[in-house]
Amino acid sequence: MMKSTTTAYGTVAVTLHWLSAILIIALFASGFRATSTDVSAAKAGILLIHVPIGISILLLTLLRIGWWLFADRKPDHLESDPAWQVFIGKAVHLLLYIVTLGMVAAGIGMLVMSGAGAILFGGSSAPLPNFFDYPPRFAHGAGARLLLVLLALHVVGALYHQYFKKDGTFRRMWYGKS
Secondary structure (H helix, E strand, O other): OOOOOOOOOOHHHHHHHHHHHHHHHHHHHHHHHHHHOOOHHHHHHHHHHHHHHHHHHHHHHHHHHHHHHHHOOOOOOOOOOOHHHHHHHHHHHHHHHHHHHHHHHHHHHHHHHHOHHHHHHOOOOOOOOOHHHOOHHHHHHHHHHHHHHHHHHHHHHHHHHHHHHOOOHHHHOOOOOO
């Protein structure tokens, strides 16, 4: 089933979720690796992977938002969840979207302001600029750390539901019937 039911997420939502998760992990790995290297050629090579994945995350996030707004309805919350857990879950999910979009905006801002986009994708042989000289760099770095915290809360919440509450949360967010 492409669309979600009242008890489980549909194949489109599941695919978008797990594809986003894999790409975000790749973004963290490449982003923190790029930050930790001072060799311009090595950093450029990493960014040649990091930037297209970031653009892919932008497109997937916009697709997810559009999917939820116009095509599908999320499953009902579990009846056993107290109101405060439902609120925190909704807040974390909303912040995941907001911070992700903010990080993409900051990343694009860095590429544009610094001229690194032309260096990376335009064939220029100039060395990469120091990204810390550009205001979006702070937002991008702070956003990465905030996103890590939000993802940790998301994963801890899912693990809590799956292994302590034993309410089948993973089954709801995987392919097939709940």
